[in-house]
Amino acid sequence: MASDEASPRERARYDAIVKALEFELTLFWHRSLFFWGFIGSGFIAFAAAKDSHLIIQSAIASFGFVCSTAWTLANRGSKFWYENWEERRRLAELPVTGVLYGKNPQGKNPTGPCFLRGVRFSPSRLVIALSDYVTVLWFILVISRAWLLLVLWPQNAIPHLRLLACLVFMVFSLLYPGYLAWACYSKSKETDREE
Numbered sequence: 001m002a003s004d005e006a007s008p009r010e011r012a013r014y015d016a017i018v019k020a021l022e023f024e025l026t027l028f029w030h031r032s033l034f035f036w037g038f039i040g041s042g043f044i045a046f047a048a049a050k051d052s053h054l055i056i057q058s059a060i061a062s063f064g065f066v067c068s069t070a071w072t073l074a075n076r077g078s079k080f081w082y083e084n085w086e087e088r089r090r091l092a093e094l095p096v097t098g099v100l101y102g103k104n105p106q107g108k109n110p111t112g113p114c115f116l117r118g119v120r121f122s123p124s125r126l127v128i129a130l131s132d133y134v135t136v137l138w139f140i141l142v143i144s145r146a147w148l149l150l151v152l153w154p155q156n157a158i159p160h161l162r163l164l165a166c167l168v169f170m171v172f173s174l175l176y177p178g179y180l181a182w183a184c185y186s187k188s189k190e191t192d193r194e195e
């Protein structure tokens with residue numbers, strides 16, 4: 001139960017944590033909109049390039065793959081920090097408000113048809129799942145374009161130097177997300193917070 005005598009320091013700490021939690025959630029959605037700008041533009045450009053511009057489509061698919069991988073990594077980073085602040089809020093609220101975010105106090109399930117009930121889905125986890133899906137889609141587009149380029153190479157339909165440069169860029173784009181995951185991973189849970 002909450003104490004009527006929560007100290008001003010405990011209340012200030014709780015308020016600061018709630019603000020940080022709200023800020024982290026806002027950042028999560030702003031980041032998603034930022035990445036969707038690039039990814040949506042990539043899909044439009046890919047569709048506009050048509051099959052007659054295979055090298056351009058290959059470059060766009062490679063760029064889309066890197067952007068969507070960065071998006072899915074950013075989502076996971078945002079989710080980590082959101083959960084970090086949620087846990088801090090949970091601990092800080094006990095002396096100030098008592099348990100606020102718990103189970104239904106009466107222990108009753110909501111009534112009504114099951115398809116109309118609210119369900120405990122996590123919007124941030126759904127966005128992470130969507131970003132993974134988009135990443136896989138771009139990956140498939142990159143691989144399919146690489147396959148088409150390799151099939152056309154023996155036919156001399158594309159100049160060798162342009163084809164080779166495009167394939168090198170595609171391989172780089174497929175490897176670069178691994179570098180992103182390695183280089184951008186924050187080693188410390190508490191002190192390494194970076195934007």
